[in-house]
Amino acid sequence: AGNTINYQTWSAAVDLVKSHIAAFEKASGLTVDYANAPWAQYRDAMVTKFVGAAPLDVLWVSDAWLPEWAEAKWIAPINAYDNLMAYNSDAEAFCTDSMTYKGEQYGLTYYTDYMGFIYDAEKLSAAGFSAPPASWDELVEQALVMKQKGIAEFPLMLAMAKESWLIEFMSAMVFSHGGRFTDDKGDSIMQEEKGGALSALQWVVDTVSKHKIVSSGCVETGELAGLKAFAAGNHAFALLPKYRLAMLNDPAQSQIAGRAKQALMPMGANGSHATVGWMRFHGMSAQAAADKARADNAAKLIEWFGGKADGQYTFQKLLFLDLGSGFGVKPLFEDADVRAAYNKYGDVEMIQQQQALAQKKDVVTPWFGDWNEVNGAAWQSAILGNASPADALKQAGEEWDDLKSQS
Amino acid sequence: MARILFENASKRYPNGFVALENLNLEIKDKEFVVLLGPSGCGKSTTLNMIAGLEEVSEGNLFFDDETVNFTPPHHRDVAMVFQSYALYPHKTVYENIAFGLVMRKHPKDDIDRRVRDAAQRLEITHLLDRRPSQLSGGQRQRVALGRAMVRKPAVFLMDEPLSNLDAALRISMRAEIKELHRSMQTTFVYVTHDQAEALTLADRIVVMRNGLVQQIGTPDEIYEHPANTFVASFLGSPPINYLDGELVVEGDKVTFVRGETRLDFAPERGKKLLGQSGRKVKLGIRAEDVDERSEPSSGEVIAGAVTSVLPVGSDQFLGLQVEGEELFFRINKDLRHNYGDKIKLSANTGRLHVFDADTEASLIG
Amino acid sequence: MARILFENASKRYPNGFVALENLNLEIKDKEFVVLLGPSGCGKSTTLNMIAGLEEVSEGNLFFDDETVNFTPPHHRDVAMVFQSYALYPHKTVYENIAFGLVMRKHPKDDIDRRVRDAAQRLEITHLLDRRPSQLSGGQRQRVALGRAMVRKPAVFLMDEPLSNLDAALRISMRAEIKELHRSMQTTFVYVTHDQAEALTLADRIVVMRNGLVQQIGTPDEIYEHPANTFVASFLGSPPINYLDGELVVEGDKVTFVRGETRLDFAPERGKKLLGQSGRKVKLGIRAEDVDERSEPSSGEVIAGAVTSVLPVGSDQFLGLQVEGEELFFRINKDLRHNYGDKIKLSANTGRLHVFDADTEASLIG
Amino acid sequence: MVKTTGGMAASVRRHFNYEERTAYLFIAPVMAVLGLVAVFPIAYSFYLSFFQIKLTRPNRTPFVWLDNYLELFSDDLFWTAVLRTVTFTVISVTAVTVLALLAALLLNEKFRGRRLVSTVLLIPWAIPYVADALMWKWIYDSGYGALNGLLYQLDFIDKYMVWLGDQNKTLPLIANAFVWKEVPLATILLLVSLKSIPQDLYQAARVDGAPLWQRFIHVTLPSMRTGFMLVIIYETMIAIRHFDLFFILTEGGPGTASHVLSWEIYVETFRNLSFGSGAAMSYLLALVTFALAFFIIRTLGRSV
Amino acid sequence: METVHQTPASENFVGRPGHRRGINYKRRSEFFSWMHRGVILLGSLTILFIVLAPVGWLVSSSMQTEAEIVSVPPHWIPDQPTLKNFRAIFSAGDEEVTYETRSTQDPSSGNYIPSTARNLLPAMRNSFVVATLVVILNLLVGVPAAYAMAKIRFLGRSGSVYFILTTRVIPDIALVVPFFLVIKNLGLLDNIMSLVITYLAITVPFTVFILIQYFEGLPDELDKAARVDGCSRFQTLTKVYLPLALPSLVAVILFAFLTSWNEFLLALMFTQTAQSQTLPIVLASFTSDFTISFSFINAAGLLAIVPPVIVAIIFERYIVSGLTAGAVKG
Numbered sequence A: 001a002g003n004t005i006n007y008q009t010w011s012a013a014v015d016l017v018k019s020h021i022a023a024f025e026k027a028s029g030l031t032v033d034y035a036n037a038p039w040a041q042y043r044d045a046m047v048t049k050f051v052g053a054a055p056l057d058v059l060w061v062s063d064a065w066l067p068e069w070a071e072a073k074w075i076a077p078i079n080a081y082d083n084l085m086a087y088n089s090d091a092e093a094f095c096t097d098s099m100t101y102k103g104e105q106y107g108l109t110y111y112t113d114y115m116g117f118i119y120d121a122e123k124l125s126a127a128g129f130s131a132p133p134a135s136w137d138e139l140v141e142q143a144l145v146m147k148q149k150g151i152a153e154f155p156l157m158l159a160m161a162k163e164s165w166l167i168e169f170m171s172a173m174v175f176s177h178g179g180r181f182t183d184d185k186g187d188s189i190m191q192e193e194k195g196g197a198l199s200a201l202q203w204v205v206d207t208v209s210k211h212k213i214v215s216s217g218c219v220e221t222g223e224l225a226g227l228k229a230f231a232a233g234n235h236a237f238a239l240l241p242k243y244r245l246a247m248l249n250d251p252a253q254s255q256i257a258g259r260a261k262q263a264l265m266p267m268g269a270n271g272s273h274a275t276v277g278w279m280r281f282h283g284m285s286a287q288a289a290a291d292k293a294r295a296d297n298a299a300k301l302i303e304w305f306g307g308k309a310d311g312q313y314t315f316q317k318l319l320f321l322d323l324g325s326g327f328g329v330k331p332l333f334e335d336a337d338v339r340a341a342y343n344k345y346g347d348v349e350m351i352q353q354q355q356a357l358a359q360k361k362d363v364v365t366p367w368f369g370d371w372n373e374v375n376g377a378a379w380q381s382a383i384l385g386n387a388s389p390a391d392a393l394k395q396a397g398e399e400w401d402d403l404k405s406q407s
Numbered sequence B, C: 001m002a003r004i005l006f007e008n009a010s011k012r013y014p015n016g017f018v019a020l021e022n023l024n025l026e027i028k029d030k031e032f033v034v035l036l037g038p039s040g041c042g043k044s045t046t047l048n049m050i051a052g053l054e055e056v057s058e059g060n061l062f063f064d065d066e067t068v069n070f071t072p073p074h075h076r077d078v079a080m081v082f083q084s085y086a087l088y089p090h091k092t093v094y095e096n097i098a099f100g101l102v103m104r105k106h107p108k109d110d111i112d113r114r115v116r117d118a119a120q121r122l123e124i125t126h127l128l129d130r131r132p133s134q135l136s137g138g139q140r141q142r143v144a145l146g147r148a149m150v151r152k153p154a155v156f157l158m159d160e161p162l163s164n165l166d167a168a169l170r171i172s173m174r175a176e177i178k179e180l181h182r183s184m185q186t187t188f189v190y191v192t193h194d195q196a197e198a199l200t201l202a203d204r205i206v207v208m209r210n211g212l213v214q215q216i217g218t219p220d221e222i223y224e225h226p227a228n229t230f231v232a233s234f235l236g237s238p239p240i241n242y243l244d245g246e247l248v249v250e251g252d253k254v255t256f257v258r259g260e261t262r263l264d265f266a267p268e269r270g271k272k273l274l275g276q277s278g279r280k281v282k283l284g285i286r287a288e289d290v291d292e293r294s295e296p297s298s299g300e301v302i303a304g305a306v307t308s309v310l311p312v313g314s315d316q317f318l319g320l321q322v323e324g325e326e327l328f329f330r331i332n333k334d335l336r337h338n339y340g341d342k343i344k345l346s347a348n349t350g351r352l353h354v355f356d357a358d359t360e361a362s363l364i365g
Numbered sequence D: 001m002v003k004t005t006g007g008m009a010a011s012v013r014r015h016f017n018y019e020e021r022t023a024y025l026f027i028a029p030v031m032a033v034l035g036l037v038a039v040f041p042i043a044y045s046f047y048l049s050f051f052q053i054k055l056t057r058p059n060r061t062p063f064v065w066l067d068n069y070l071e072l073f074s075d076d077l078f079w080t081a082v083l084r085t086v087t088f089t090v091i092s093v094t095a096v097t098v099l100a101l102l103a104a105l106l107l108n109e110k111f112r113g114r115r116l117v118s119t120v121l122l123i124p125w126a127i128p129y130v131a132d133a134l135m136w137k138w139i140y141d142s143g144y145g146a147l148n149g150l151l152y153q154l155d156f157i158d159k160y161m162v163w164l165g166d167q168n169k170t171l172p173l174i175a176n177a178f179v180w181k182e183v184p185l186a187t188i189l190l191l192v193s194l195k196s197i198p199q200d201l202y203q204a205a206r207v208d209g210a211p212l213w214q215r216f217i218h219v220t221l222p223s224m225r226t227g228f229m230l231v232i233i234y235e236t237m238i239a240i241r242h243f244d245l246f247f248i249l250t251e252g253g254p255g256t257a258s259h260v261l262s263w264e265i266y267v268e269t270f271r272n273l274s275f276g277s278g279a280a281m282s283y284l285l286a287l288v289t290f291a292l293a294f295f296i297i298r299t300l301g302r303s304v
Numbered sequence E: 001m002e003t004v005h006q007t008p009a010s011e012n013f014v015g016r017p018g019h020r021r022g023i024n025y026k027r028r029s030e031f032f033s034w035m036h037r038g039v040i041l042l043g044s045l046t047i048l049f050i051v052l053a054p055v056g057w058l059v060s061s062s063m064q065t066e067a068e069i070v071s072v073p074p075h076w077i078p079d080q081p082t083l084k085n086f087r088a089i090f091s092a093g094d095e096e097v098t099y100e101t102r103s104t105q106d107p108s109s110g111n112y113i114p115s116t117a118r119n120l121l122p123a124m125r126n127s128f129v130v131a132t133l134v135v136i137l138n139l140l141v142g143v144p145a146a147y148a149m150a151k152i153r154f155l156g157r158s159g160s161v162y163f164i165l166t167t168r169v170i171p172d173i174a175l176v177v178p179f180f181l182v183i184k185n186l187g188l189l190d191n192i193m194s195l196v197i198t199y200l201a202i203t204v205p206f207t208v209f210i211l212i213q214y215f216e217g218l219p220d221e222l223d224k225a226a227r228v229d230g231c232s233r234f235q236t237l238t239k240v241y242l243p244l245a246l247p248s249l250v251a252v253i254l255f256a257f258l259t260s261w262n263e264f265l266l267a268l269m270f271t272q273t274a275q276s277q278t279l280p281i282v283l284a285s286f287t288s289d290f291t292i293s294f295s296f297i298n299a300a301g302l303l304a305i306v307p308p309v310i311v312a313i314i315f316e317r318y319i320v321s322g323l324t325a326g327a328v329k330g
């Protein structure tokens, strides 16, 4: 078992991973014991395995879990491996940021994406508009017209169900309204009067209850359900992960194939076209890090997947080609295959432009899990009319301060 | 309140077995009828049909003048003591007994009164709070009886309601049932294997065999004038003795002859047999119809060697080797006999029975 | 093969009810013991304890010389006929009967032979393929009996095995059981409510009441010398008659006096009562211990008015108003009496019983 | 003559308490399995419930005695969760029991196609919760769900409705999915108990004058007591702890509309990584469940 | 007939037994039998609809494309039924995965099939093996225990019943981690035996509890008769009680089988690779963070129903009535 690397991922791109492992085994002479668990339960399974001290070397980590897992000493930094750190120069800044906690970097990304603003071009022109909205207010105007003309009952698709995506949707709204949940010191500012968070939430609440351009069912709509609904042609605008563009323009999976276009994230009153970005990375378990030989092997695998394999970002590229998922290394934008693929359904320039505006989530802390639960419920309460937006954010902010002071 | 009439009724069980065949039986209103017959002859089946628990496969069943073939049991107004008790295991004794009344919406205090009254007669007052599983066999049977007793139905059906009770209790229960019949003035159909019970309770007895009625009559008729050997054998304990032989008629005198044994029939019996000289017959002598006199007159002598002596309480049973057959008689206990003694008994020739040797039907019935 | 001994044994049911108290009872090897007693007195409980089906709450139970309090039933080698039959509903009659033998690994052909033999004796051969639910009550009981009969255990336990059979069958079954006992030479403990059965089968009878043994003795002892009024009342049908009165001793002659009625005890009885003049007693006269003579001698006269006449098969029961009490006697059927007739009967003074008026214990035991 | 067997000859000691020895022998395997697999986890998690364990602070796990429990009593969200759990459990268990009774009564009849119906009835039971929950999520979807589609096409509604997103409907809808899946087992349990009612009790009741309905009340229902007990205990225990549907359908939302105890425990344990207080909640829930079971056994258990 | 009217002999309202005036019982019984049939028909149809409507939708959607599946209003009958999902499950090969062979999925063509499709059948086999073993062990272990608790009086009887129940009142979530430790220490991670023993532990308490109730319902007298007939406790159990308890055994078999078949949380933790993963895990893994195919999940879910339903069909017939009829009197 000395030469076996225990590699754990969630059940995504399983075949691609396997093929890449096969190549790795051939190249390195090491063996990889590969296991995967469903995405929805991945974190729980991993927590159990960490606590139960199951053998693990390399694993996929989502940016949201980094502080927790680092604090719990389940994963270890890779700063010692210069060959890995060298890849930071190619990576998007928010990407490297997202892998860094308390000054140490915990892995290499293999997939990065951001929340995109997507619209149905046909509905837009049917409503008589030539350009997608640039601001949230403009969106409301356009949407009301569509609603009136019966083009769509709920022109905007917002997925506000409690699930792991919720924080990304909220962050995108908040960032584009020029707000933040926390300041640079990590103190809560979400509850600030006239702050971006409040206007974002207020805007969402209005669209649901005042303008009725978003279904009140949005609180049960998950990202996936929203995607399918959008693909079914129920809506004209949507906030969706950028990589969904591929699927939306695929006639076998979508009824609006060819009409799904991306625009910059609309601006809030005091906001910008900023959006939220996220990433997943390959981390090394603390277990492996404690043993030099195991750590070295793990680092090799991390590089193979997160860095270059045989001189290329093979894994990220193939992942993109297979699934349309985003990558965190800028050079790939220049890759001919990549550009060709992107241009089939999207606009590389637009993507690159928006990706540059992506910010990492500002709430990723060791207490993110606790807070996220309360915050999600608070936003939903506001949307359902059980609480005013101010109260909801106040509650979330207090929870934040509370948790922060406890740790 | 109800005349019950079976008209060519048959009962076929799902497995094809015919339990009753072509039953024709009229039970008069207010009559107390006892069904008698060997185990498996169809008595319970008959009761079940009256209660409506088993369908009449063929023929008709009337209550008064109306067919009730299709009337469900709860509209028939019968009360029944099941041979297997069929107590409700989850109800207490009290609730078991009260149930029939509760179903008929009797007032609470009336129910209470009746239940307690019945319990007292049945001597189970101290058991009213128990559940059936905590009772002895006889106690369960009394609960089953109580369940019927509290009711005032048009017909009482009782299937061996006293079989598991001791003699004393049985006698007092018998009296209760008699009293019940008297006070209710309603029809009873009763199954028992206890002859004393049958004879004391019945207005009429129905003797059945293999799903067929053999004889219907008052206890006396059945006992004194059995229609055939089956009926004759069925009643009497120890059972009636048979001797195959021949009739010899000489003038008014009819004599039964078998080997040495010659018995002259008393005149009133004999006259029904006149002109049947030479007929092969079965003679029936009940165990108690002998006497031990110092010197029996000829024509009533039964002589033989003692083969067994069995004292039973008040009497003794004597086995006697007569003409190569073993006959049993009941005689006074005070007489002492030993195995092998040759003795003579005098038969009560007024109580002899004669049956055709082949058909086994009575010749003097 | 087994002597059974209860030593201060008690049985307390989970609900706290004490069904047997301090039972001391020895059943000898090969003995045929009949348990008699009113419903609920603890007979079935006693059998269950012998079989090992109910724990002995206190005291000891020995088989031969060893305590078997904790020996499980399947190591006790007993065969039992349950009062409630307890047939295996999923097995055919054949399988039911064979089961005990199968469990004991008897060879197949031996089992088959025994089962068929038993079935024939029980007259259920035609039912061997049926399941219990398709049988009549009496048929089920015979299956239950058959299940025990095929076995060759150390002890047979039978709990009212014939209660649901007709008289004829009962008698023939009784003979089978007697024969079984004879051929097996093994211990039988038998519960019955049928006195004839008890008296004909038993080597000894145990009379119980409320969980207590009242008397143990041969049938004759029990019948002729009941230890107390309870035992005396329990046997005999119709039951024994009582008259409260007083003893008067004059020289050798002991007389029972109650009003006009004076009965002189036959000498062998009288001598046990000498010197008890003036004692308040209960006189017991069995129904059959009277005779209707044309002129009874004084000192044996029982005189009264006829209150009821009940013909029962071979005899008739006469109710007689004597000294303000109603007594029942059994007399010959041929005698005709009418309601209200004043008659005289002569008592058999050699068979009178006397009990203490308070303790009710026999004075001539 | 057959020898009096070992029991009589053998020593008292050898057979001392054969009954108990057999009983212990018979329950030994179960106890071994539970001892091996279940006792340690239970004891261990119980032990954890006395510590303040936050996995993100691996070095600070003080023993806090009953604090984890006491804190719950002042936690509003906890009490909301309790209330929702009770609501969900009551709705579900009642519905399961009633529907299962009806189904069992139906399947107890003899008719052509009975086996087809009973087989079909078992289908929901055979769908793993993962698939079942996704199926319902998708049926309930407000945008393109089958429920909306069906009601719309049947003209019961004139436009698509919000289902799970409507906080007043959330719990009942989840309960509906739960009941759909749980009815088969309950039906089987009740059917078995229905089948074991002796027919002669019905005969006695008919003679006692009880019409169909009264026979049902006085014979069927009481005879099914233990069947009901099984169903109610089992379903209560399952419903009170039910997690899967909440996880896949709503994650406790919208707002806190489906924030039940099991969800709270999950969040506390796996989202917040507070194993100590998560365990404390679990044990409070366990205590309540056990008390309920105890009560149900005492009231419905066989006392005959 | 004078006396008849004076005595309160009959409770019958009309004073005549056996018939209330004006009721034609023959007609009435025919009417009831029609009613009866009607109620049965209605009930059956209701059950069929309630169960089959969602399942039917499952079937229909498993044969639709991803695009069609989200149509508004839904297409109850697929426009162009396709069996590609089923084909994918049954044709999935097991060759080594390389860059060249990796693509079983082709998003651009819409033939989206998760590559883990090939794990479905092995997972079903795993599930089936696990469930079968759990059923067998449940019976072996649970039946004697239930019998002892139902029919033998011994010290600690009710204590053991409550103990057994206690093991099932704690939410699984609290037990997952400790369970994991046990399984790890037994060296059974990623081995289906880990599931067999944990499922046994979670099903056997109810198995025992269910059986106790039904055993208690069987007449004690049969127990006694068997023991007098020479059965040890064990033989009494096997020869007399088991045949009579058949219906409840069916309930238990189905319970244990389906609980094992459906269990998710523990399987998620203890299994890692296709060699030990069970059906629910593989089903769940069809939903990744990248995408999900409803139609495929539905197809897989549909297949998941088949083995348990076959098991149910096999055993359901043994739920029959009247097993104890004629056994005892009283």
Ligand SMILES: Nc1ncnc2c1ncn2[C@@H]1O[C@H](COP(=O)(O)OP(=O)(O)OP(=O)(O)O)[C@@H](O)[C@H]1O
Pocket: B133, B134, B135, B136, B137, B138, B139, B164, C013, C014, C015, C017, C018, C019, C037, C038, C039, C040, C041, C042, C043, C044, C045, C046, C083
């Ligand atoms: N399980 C029980 N719980 C409580 N009391 C019981 C139980 N079983 C029997 N008894 C009581 O114990 C006493 C003796 O019962 P047992 O069955 O031995 O009577 P028995 O002599 O056989 O009567 P029977 O002739 O009526 O069958 C009865 O009074 C009965 O009520």
Ligand SMILES: Nc1ncnc2c1ncn2[C@@H]1O[C@H](COP(=O)(O)OP(=O)(O)OP(=O)(O)O)[C@@H](O)[C@H]1O
Pocket: B013, B014, B015, B017, B018, B019, B037, B038, B039, B040, B041, B042, B043, B044, B045, B046, B083, C133, C134, C135, C136, C137, C138, C139, C164
């Ligand atoms: N369900 C059944 N299926 C087939 N045959 C049956 C069924 N029930 C009873 N029988 C048969 O019908 C005949 C009559 O049964 P029934 O119960 O009426 O007898 P019975 O006269 O009451 O006898 P017993 O005195 O033994 O109770 C019996 O031979 C019996 O074997």
Ligand SMILES: [Mg+2]
Pocket: B043, B044, B045, B083, B159, C136, C137, C138
């Ligand atoms: Mg009968």
Ligand SMILES: [Mg+2]
Pocket: B136, B137, B138, C043, C044, C045, C083, C159
């Ligand atoms: Mg008894």
